[in-house]
Amino acid sequence: MLDYAIYRIAVLLPTLLAVSLAVFLVLHLVPGDPARNAAGPDAEEEDIALIREHYGLDQPLWKQYGTYLVRLSQGDLGESFRSRRPVLDEIMRRLPATMELAGFAMLLAVLVGVGMGVAASMKPNSWVDDAIGALSAFGISVPVFFLGLLLMLLFAARLQWLPPSGRGSWANLVLPVVTLGLPYVATFARVTRSTMLEVLSEDYIRTARAKGLMRRTVIWRHALINAAIPLVTLLGVYFGRLLGGAVIVETIFAWPGLGRYMVDGIIQRDLQVVQGCILFFATAIVVVNLVVDLLYSVLDPRIARG
Amino acid sequence: MHEGSIPIVNAMSDPAAAVPVLEVSGLRTRFGPLRAVDGVSFAVAPGETLCIVGESGSGKSTVALSIMGLIPPAAGRVEAGSIHLAGHGELRGLADAAMAAIRGRAMGMIFQEPMTSLNPVFKVGTQIAEVVRRHQGMSRAAAHDRAVELLRLVGVPSPQMRALDYPHQLSGGMRQRVMIAMAIACDPMLILADEPTTALDVTIQAQILALIEELKQRLGSGIVFITHDLRVVAQIAQTVCVMYAGVVVESATTRALLRTPLHPYTSGLMASIPAAQPRGTRRRLPVIAGTVPNLAKLPGGCRFRSRCPKAFDLCAEVEPPLAPPAKGDPDRLVRCWLHADGVAA
Numbered sequence: 001m002l003d004y005a006i007y008r009i010a011v012l013l014p015t016l017l018a019v020s021l022a023v024f025l026v027l028h029l030v031p032g033d034p035a036r037n038a039a040g041p042d043a044e045e046e047d048i049a050l051i052r053e054h055y056g057l058d059q060p061l062w063k064q065y066g067t068y069l070v071r072l073s074q075g076d077l078g079e080s081f082r083s084r085r086p087v088l089d090e091i092m093r094r095l096p097a098t099m100e101l102a103g104f105a106m107l108l109a110v111l112v113g114v115g116m117g118v119a120a121s122m123k124p125n126s127w128v129d130d131a132i133g134a135l136s137a138f139g140i141s142v143p144v145f146f147l148g149l150l151l152m153l154l155f156a157a158r159l160q161w162l163p164p165s166g167r168g169s170w171a172n173l174v175l176p177v178v179t180l181g182l183p184y185v186a187t188f189a190r191v192t193r194s195t196m197l198e199v200l201s202e203d204y205i206r207t208a209r210a211k212g213l214m215r216r217t218v219i220w221r222h223a224l225i226n227a228a229i230p231l232v233t234l235l236g237v238y239f240g241r242l243l244g245g246a247v248i249v250e251t252i253f254a255w256p257g258l259g260r261y262m263v264d265g266i267i268q269r270d271l272q273v274v275q276g277c278i279l280f281f282a283t284a285i286v287v288v289n290l291v292v293d294l295l296y297s298v299l300d301p302r303i304a305r306g
Numbered sequence: 307m308h309e310g311s312i313p314i315v316n317a318m319s320d321p322a323a324a325v326p327v328l329e330v331s332g333l334r335t336r337f338g339p340l341r342a343v344d345g346v347s348f349a350v351a352p353g354e355t356l357c358i359v360g361e362s363g364s365g366k367s368t369v370a371l372s373i374m375g376l377i378p379p380a381a382g383r384v385e386a387g388s389i390h391l392a393g394h395g396e397l398r399g400l401a402d403a404a405m406a407a408i409r410g411r412a413m414g415m416i417f418q419e420p421m422t423s424l425n426p427v428f429k430v431g432t433q434i435a436e437v438v439r440r441h442q443g444m445s446r447a448a449a450h451d452r453a454v455e456l457l458r459l460v461g462v463p464s465p466q467m468r469a470l471d472y473p474h475q476l477s478g479g480m481r482q483r484v485m486i487a488m489a490i491a492c493d494p495m496l497i498l499a500d501e502p503t504t505a506l507d508v509t510i511q512a513q514i515l516a517l518i519e520e521l522k523q524r525l526g527s528g529i530v531f532i533t534h535d536l537r538v539v540a541q542i543a544q545t546v547c548v549m550y551a552g553v554v555v556e557s558a559t560t561r562a563l564l565r566t567p568l569h570p571y572t573s574g575l576m577a578s579i580p581a582a583q584p585r586g587t588r589r590r591l592p593v594i595a596g597t598v599p600n601l602a603k604l605p606g607g608c609r610f611r612s613r614c615p616k617a618f619d620l621c622a623e624v625e626p627p628l629a630p631p632a633k634g635d636p637d638r639l640v641r642c643w644l645h646a647d648g649v650a651a
Contacts, residue, residue, distance in 0.1 A: 124380070203422040209376055210417075211437045211488060212410030215402065225427050301472040302426055 004297065008290055019282040020072060024065050027275050037269035038081035055081075077279070078272035080265075087276035091258060097167055098257035101249065102242050104177040106235070109184030114231065116185070117192020118219065124197060132189055139186025144245050148179040148252040165254035176253045180245050184238055191234055195227040202226070229300050236292030240285040326351050327495045327528040328373070328413075329390040335365075335372045337382035339602040342368040344552035345387070350528035352495065355519075357539045357560070358532045359575065360549035363598040366532045369549075370498045373397070373530070374415055375405035392495060411441040413496040414489030416518075418504050420481035424473035430484045431457070431469025437491040456487040461517055479510035486517065493525055500532045515542055536579055540564055548572050551598055551609040554628055558638040568631055568640040570614045608643070616644060 035052040036043070052058045056067055071078065077087040120132040142150075152175060156164035163172050199205065200223055208222040247259035254260070258277060265273030297303045326349040335343040343365040350356045358366045371377050372384045375397065389397040394408055409415075417423045425433060434456055435449035444452060450469070457465035460483040473481055482502060489497055499518065503511040519542055522529055531542060539546055539560060546563045548556040548571065556569040567573045574594040596613040599605065608614070611621040620643050630636045631645035 203417060203419055204425040206376060207417065207423045207485070207488070208425065209406070210374055210409055210415040211440065212406045212408065213436065213440055214406055217440075222425055222428075226425070229427075300427060302474050 005294055008293065012286060012290060015286055016283060019286070020069065020279055021065065023275055023278045023282065024068060027271060027278075028061060028064070032269065034081075034269065034271040038271075072279075077276035080273050081270045082268055082273075087272050090261060090273070091276060091280055094256060094258045094261050097255060098243075098246055098250070098259060100173070101176055101180060101255060101257060102239075102246055104173060105181035105184065105242060105245075106239070108177060108181035109188050109238075110235070112181075113185040113188025114192045114224075116189040118196055118224065120189065120193040121196035121200065122219070124193075129193075132193070136186035136189045139182045140190070142182075144179060144183065144248050145252060147182060148175070148249060151175050151179055152252070165252075167256055176249050176255050179252070180242065180249045183245070184242065187238065188231065188234070191231060192227060195230050196223060199223045199226045225299065229296065232292055232296055232299060236289045239288045239292075240281075243281050243284065325392060327392045328530070329388070330369070330373065331388045331390075333369065333372060333387035333389065334385045335368050335377060335382060336385055340382075341552055341601050341604070342382065343372060344601075346547075346549070346552075346554055347387075348547050348554070348557065350496070350530055352528050353522065353526050354545065355522060355529040355531055355543045357543035357546045358530065358549055359534065359536060359539055359546060361534055361575075361598060363551075363601070364549040365552040365601075366534075366549050367500050370415065370500050370530060370532055373498060374409055374413065375400065375402065376409075376415075407441075410437050410488075410494075411492045412494055413498060414491070414494040415498040416482070416485050416489045416500065416502040418501040420478050420485055420505060423485055424481055426473055429470055429472055430476065430481075434469075434484065434487050434491060437488055441492045452491070453487070456491055457484070460484075460487045460490075460521075461513075462487075478506055479513065482506060482510075482514055483517070486514075486521070490521055490525065490527075493527075495527050497522070497525075497527050497529045498532075499529060501534070502531075503538065504533070504535075511538075518542065536564070536575055548575070551604065552601055553609065553641065554639070555610065555641045556639065557628075558635070562635055562638060566634075568634075568638065568645050569610075569642050570616050570644070571610050574613075608641075618643070 033048075035048050035055065035057050038055075039048045039051050049058075056064055059067070068078075075088060077091070079086050080090065083090070116132045116136070120129040123129055152164050155162045155175060162174050163169075164175075166172055200219075205218060205223055208218045213222070243259070246257065247263060249255065250257045250259035251263050258280070262274060262277035262281075264270075265277060329349045331347040333343055333346045334341070346365070346369055348356060348358075358369060360366045368377070368382075373389050377383060384398055387398065391397055391408070391412060394412055397405065397408070400408075424430065431450060431453040434453035435444075435446070438444045438452050439446070439449045454465045454469050457468055462468050462480060462483050468476070468480070473484070476484065482505075485502070489499075497518075502518070503514050506514060515538065518529065518531075521527075531538075533539060543560045546556075546558060546560050547554045548563075548569065550571050556563065556567070556572050558568075563572065564576070567576055571594070574592070577592045578594065594613055599609060599612065605612075605622075606625070607623050608617070608621040608626055611617040614621065626641050626643045626646060628639050628641040629646065631638060631640050632647045633645070
């Protein structure tokens with residue numbers, strides 16, 4: 001187990017290196033001059049040249065990447081063209097807001113989604129199952145931006161039960177978390193239902209019942225742990241999508257998180273901010289997937305641990 | 307070495323005289339239109355091994371699952387009949403929670419597929435311990451000790467270490483021993499074994515049969531042993547029920563049945579055992595032609611007649627009753643017009 005973990009962490013470095021190169025190349029090869037953008041439309045040519053020199057944008061690409069890597073290794077993600085503040089500081093300042101949003105959305109997906117999936121699998125093709133199926137079809141198919149606006153209109157504008165935007169109290173959390181989490185609630189409900197149905201027909205479930213175990217022990221212990229194995233994989237895959245969704249949801253609900261920071265960076269063509277955010281997101285996804293893989297081998301003893 | 311806490315009971319003294327642990331009568335179980343079990347009756351005494359023999363689709367496994375209350379409600383249900391377990395009364399119609407309290411405690415079941423019948427994500431010791439934790443309220447530590455003791459009892463070498471293994475780390479034979487340990491964990495009065503040796507190598511089969519026999523002697527339980535293999539019957543059973551298309555077609559003591567099978571189906575089964583043929587008379591193995599009829603639309607008359615070499619007019623018209631044969635042992639039962647009173651054969 002430990003060897004496997006060390007191996008996986010060692011493999012992490014080349015992965016991250018590749019990610020940094022990809023992000024760097026994409027952002028430097030897209031059309032548009034970052035120095036000209038940073039300087040603004042009315043800037044003199046000399047000023048633009050000065051900016052270009054200051055940020056090393058006049059250097060050959062490979063050299064720029066080298067400098068970038070060296071700085072990266074020192075934890076330096078560069079500084080924003082606009083605010084002149086280190087990008088990493090800005091990211092760290094906004095991280096708690098995004099973590100809060102993504103964390104609660106995941107929690108919602110796991111608790112409500114898995115709960116609904118188990119409930120649906122208990123009585124397949126009953127009205128409960130149908131209702132859950134309809135709800136999850138809605139959750140999967142409705143686009144996040146539309147759902148967000150819909151909820152905002154209904155609960156904030158019309159009923160005035162919840163604040164439409166901003167961050168602060170618990171009430172502020174509800175709409176963004178539901179908007180971000182609903183597609184995952186739906187996905188988890190579907191996957192839980194189908195894996196539970198599969199697991200419940202396994203011979204070892206019949207054995208558990210033959211032992212006289214109580215129904216809840218059979219379902220929540222013997223069946224759900226086996227059904228959880230594919231669910232955990234899903235958790236890793238969807239974490240990335242969740243961060244992507246956070247970018248949209250934060251923009252809709254004026255949530256002061258990383259996603260909005262990145263969107264602002266894109267709009268203002270603030271190269272360092274965009275680059276820093278993408279790299280940060282990518283790292284987060286890679287790390288979460290590592291954790292998920294390790295968790296996977298803890299859950300399923302059949303996976304080789306060498 | 308300490309051999310476990312199960313007291314040695316002098317079973318087998320006279321099974322017929324004892325009060326039966328299990329009495330099944332008129333059991334009918336159907337899966338939708340399929341009448342899988344269509345009126346089956348038998349009784350098992352303490353220390354007795356009763357074999358239910360038949361080919362796939364004869365309903366023999368359904369009998370065991372009906373007794374355990376393990377027919378999936380979505381698929382089928384026990385429609386009629388009585389399942390009487392000594393000390394617990396009538397089981398048919400009990401709520402699932404009440405059945406769950408009896409399953410694993412008063413009756414244990416061993417399944418055919420040791421490879422898939424154990425939960426892959428739990429250690430085998432934990433899976434055994436679960437039974438005594440559930441039914442005897444043992445602490446985690448006490449239950450673990452009991453699991454190790456049970457593993458030793460069923461002949462698993464170095465039980466302390468094996469208890470910490472996951473199912474995939476054990477061989478088929480070892481897994482079946484684990485299944486047996488779970489089934490006997492609470493010293494049940496009734497053990498149901500559904501083809502427990504079919505999926506195993508021949509040498510392992512013999513060991514498992516010997517183990518079941520030994521445990522029966524030790525516990526004094528009644529055993530319902532389901533098999534399609536008459537050689538297994540010869541080794542372990544005192545009494546035999548031969549099932550065909552959901553009904554019992556013949557029942558007798560093992561000795562009587564193997565010596566003089568009365569029902570043409572039983573004769574057919576015996577003729578198709580390779581070892582039963584005398585040396586030097588090697589010939590093509592006889593088979594019973596045809597297959598078990600569709601249980602959803604059974605024709606009238608005897609269920610076996612389409613495959614029976616001795617069928618005559620009456621067989622197509624009226625289903626024969628399960629009754630003692632006209633000539634011979636009055637303790638036997640056979641469902642065949644050839645042996646019925648007043649019908650010339």
